[in-house]
Amino acid sequence: MTELGGNLRAAREAAGVSLAAMAAMAARTHYSKALIGHLETGRRVGDSLAAELERRVIELRHLDDVVGGGDLSPLVLRELSDAQHVVRTASYGEETGRRLLVVVGELAQLAGWVASDAGQYTEAQRVYLDGVSAARDAGDHPLAGQLLSSLSYQVANVGDPADAALLARSAVKGAHGATPVARALLLERLAWASARSRDHDSTRRTLDAVDDSYDQSTDGTEEPEWVYWLDRKEIDVMAGRCLIELGDPTAAEPLLSAAIDAYNPGHAREVALYQTWLAESYARAGVVDAAQSTLTTARKTSQGINSTRLDRRITDIERLLRQP
Known part of the structure; x- marks a missing residue:
């Protein structure tokens, strides 16, 4: 694929x-x-x-x-x-x-x-x-957890992050029998909800748990097909995003840059989304020229993609860069 x-x-x-x-x-x-x-x-x-x-x-x-x-x-x-x-x-x-x-x-x-x-x-x-x-x-308890954690991701982005964290914790707790990568995915959504809630301790603990769970996967582990896309670069992107939310954009930048460089360019929406996060890391670190340049690249990457989520991200970073 x-x-x-x-x-x-x-x-x-x-x-x-x-x-x-x-x-x-x-x-x-x-x-x-x-x-x-x-x-x-x-x-x-x-x-x-x-x-x-x-x-x-x-x-x-x-x-x-x-x-x-x-x-x-x-x-x-x-x-x-x-x-x-x-x-x-x-x-x-x-x-x-x-x-x-x-x-x-x-x-x-x-x-x-x-x-x-x-x-x-x-x-x-x-x-x-x-x-x-x-x-x-x-x-299928892991699938039920995947659905609940997907809902928590939406709530974290457009609703109350505290509600999202509760949903994400419920998803992890109820996903009995989840395989290592599936569990890592559910934990990623909890890490994001925790970061959006500005819960530093929970975010960092959960990111560590994501790494631990992902590392437990072996070639012989039969994972559900719906986790096919989760790999180390995706985990690094989420870690970088969480670090930005926690106020550490400088630490986020190398994680995001390396992941974007290794990403399949055919997946333009995700590349453009991750470029907006890289632009935000530069902006919040005070490197405005790099932020502007990266956002320009994200706009070009996003051309022809019908995604409200991506459009909102670009608008959010444009607004951030207009702030004094």
């Missing part, structure tokens, strides 16, 4: 197709005839349909690497609704039912994530909580 983003973007641009149009085309063509038949008739379904839906969740999750939430959200929300329809109306065996509920939970996490990226915060909260119910019904 490492070349997917660059190849997809190159093909789209060569064809002169916008991201919105691409998402619309995907929405018209993604279902097989067999799946459409199941959706229309509600008849008994089995492993083949569950496998097709599981495959589709992975495709959509990786599409989020290269498509902004404003373009991707309608497609994912529709697919979530269709998967929920299958669960409600079809008949199936116990194991197939569990797999379908996990699909609903994973689609709900992705739907909430892209809706939040598009600035649709109420919708994101609704689908996150729907997903928690599906994950719990499936007995």
